[in-house]
Amino acid sequence: MKKYVCDVCGYVYDPELGDPDNGIAPGTSFEDLPAEWLCPLCSVGKDQFSEQ
Amino acid sequence: MFQYSKITNDVFYVGGSDTRIALFENVYPVPKGISYNSYLIKGEKNILLDTVDKSVFDAFLSNVVELLSGENLDYIIVNHVEPDHCATLEKVIKLYPTAKILCSAKALGMLKQFFNDDIEQYIQTVAEGETLSTGTHTFSFYMAPMVHWPEVMVTYETSNKILFSADGFGTFGALNGNIFADEVDFENKWLDEARRYYTNIVGKYGPQVQALLKKAATLDVKYICPLHGPIWRENLGWFIDKYDKWSRYESEEDSVMIAYSSVYGGTENAAKILAGDLANLGFKNIALYDVSVTHYSYIIADAFKYSHLVFAVNTYNNGIFPSMDMLLRAIKEHAIQNKTIGIIENGSWAPTAGKQTIEILSSLKNITMIEPMVTIKSTVKEADRENLLNLAKSLKG
Numbered sequence: 001m002k003k004y005v006c007d008v009c010g011y012v013y014d015p016e017l018g019d020p021d022n023g024i025a026p027g028t029s030f031e032d033l034p035a036e037w038l039c040p041l042c043s044v045g046k047d048q049f050s051e052q
Numbered sequence: 053m054f055q056y057s058k059i060t061n062d063v064f065y066v067g068g069s070d071t072r073i074a075l076f077e078n079v080y081p082v083p084k085g086i087s088y089n090s091y092l093i094k095g096e097k098n099i100l101l102d103t104v105d106k107s108v109f110d111a112f113l114s115n116v117v118e119l120l121s122g123e124n125l126d127y128i129i130v131n132h133v134e135p136d137h138c139a140t141l142e143k144v145i146k147l148y149p150t151a152k153i154l155c156s157a158k159a160l161g162m163l164k165q166f167f168n169d170d171i172e173q174y175i176q177t178v179a180e181g182e183t184l185s186t187g188t189h190t191f192s193f194y195m196a197p198m199v200h201w202p203e204v205m206v207t208y209e210t211s212n213k214i215l216f217s218a219d220g221f222g223t224f225g226a227l228n229g230n231i232f233a234d235e236v237d238f239e240n241k242w243l244d245e246a247r248r249y250y251t252n253i254v255g256k257y258g259p260q261v262q263a264l265l266k267k268a269a270t271l272d273v274k275y276i277c278p279l280h281g282p283i284w285r286e287n288l289g290w291f292i293d294k295y296d297k298w299s300r301y302e303s304e305e306d307s308v309m310i311a312y313s314s315v316y317g318g319t320e321n322a323a324k325i326l327a328g329d330l331a332n333l334g335f336k337n338i339a340l341y342d343v344s345v346t347h348y349s350y351i352i353a354d355a356f357k358y359s360h361l362v363f364a365v366n367t368y369n370n371g372i373f374p375s376m377d378m379l380l381r382a383i384k385e386h387a388i389q390n391k392t393i394g395i396i397e398n399g400s401w402a403p404t405a406g407k408q409t410i411e412i413l414s415s416l417k418n419i420t421m422i423e424p425m426v427t428i429k430s431t432v433k434e435a436d437r438e439n440l441l442n443l444a445k446s447l448k449g
Contacts, residue, residue, distance in 0.1 A: 008198055008257065043158050043197035044260060 003052040004030045009042040054118035057231045060212045064092045066115035068108030069226035080349050085226030096187035097126040105136045130155040131218040133162045152176050159203035198260040213274035223281035224249045234286040248353040255386045261299035301389035303359035309339040312364035313376035318431040319398040323364040329444035344375040360392045367399030380412045389417045395425040422446045
């Protein structure tokens with residue numbers, strides 16, 4: 001599964017790790033993140049992420 | 053002593069201006085000062101929108117106390133937690149401990165960082181699109197992450213049709229009695245400072261500003277109340293259009309800005325020769341800056357404004373001269389786009405600054421780099437003079 005980088009702050013979404021602090025289980029692909037999921041560091045939306 | 057201003061029958065300006073401050077954020081010169089805006093809405097419930105910087109706290113508090121005249125403060129809406137607005141929040145909540153602080157979830161965590169965990173007991177977080185009705189007044193909250201911090205939200209008040217826009221639509225400059233943009237000569241006396249404020253402070257986050265503008269376009273806005281600078285109640289479209297241009301990185305002036313760094317005058321001479329050649333070719337309003345003389349924030353503002361940029365860069369310690377290096381990195385950090393760029397480099401034995409300048413600027417989007425760059429060694433010679441004229445012609449296109 002591909003990693004995605006936040007264009008604004010550089011946070012990397014790693015599907016293997018997920019985002020457990022915000023209810024995203026490890027193993028969740030970027031595509032399967034809910035539409036309302038936000039960058040855990042700077043709060044911008046999925047549309048501000050690029051494939052790493 | 054209090055001095056508040058009326059915006060509508062029940063909405064009041066309770067902020068203040070600091071005219072002694074030298075550097076805003078300890079970075080930006082503010083020769084005309086800066087205002088820290090806060091707003092109080094009176095009604096069945098009394099609501100404060102944001103607090104102020106420490107420097108104007110006494111004036112602000114006098115206004116709040118006078119307007120409340122013994123009534124309770126029920127809510128404090130925190131659109132932005134940056135300390136130029138929020139440093140005094142804890143003092144206010146200690147004075148009005150039954151008030152609820154309304155802010156975004158992200159703001160809660162940041163308020164605990166700036167203050168401590170105790171602040172949480174006063175806080176009620178709000179989510180995108182959530183509303184609060186207090187009788188006459190209804191507030192809707194819209195998240196505006198990275199305009200210009202992650203926790204930022206804006207608040208829309210329906211009965212007066214006011215958008216409380218946080219740092220968006222703000223500007224440097226103290227308020228001198230007049231609180232409305234239509235009561236001052238904004239275009240001639242404020243616009244340059246508004247651009248310098250926007251480009252330096254929010255300029256990096258163009259896509260996020262665009263997202264906010266799209267949300268705001270769905271609201272019927274009659275007033276824009278920002279956290280710095282005058283309030284908008286006329287010609288909102290004119291200022292929104294400026295924000296739209298700036299956040300799309302669209303140039304406003306089809307001309308050339310030249311920024312140069314120079315030790316003994318060789319690079320300065322080259323920059324001034326180019327400026328004269330450009331004028332001879334018909335360019336108007338050419339901007340020319342010595343980066344060691346003019347604070348970089350003014351040059352960033354013009355880098356957004358002008359369609360063509362020239363960097364005349366001298367080599368120093370086998371790198372780029374320090375004040376120019378700082379400017380170039382600031383240009384890169386602000387993600388400026390859609391420019392035609394020319395480079396003049398100087399070096400008395402090993403000119404390398406031009407190549408390093410190109411490396412720094414390589415991440416910028418939609419840039420046309422004029423090649424070849426002009427290289428001079430120490431001073432401008434006959435052949436260089438010709439190359440400078442050719443650069444001017446290439447800029448003219």
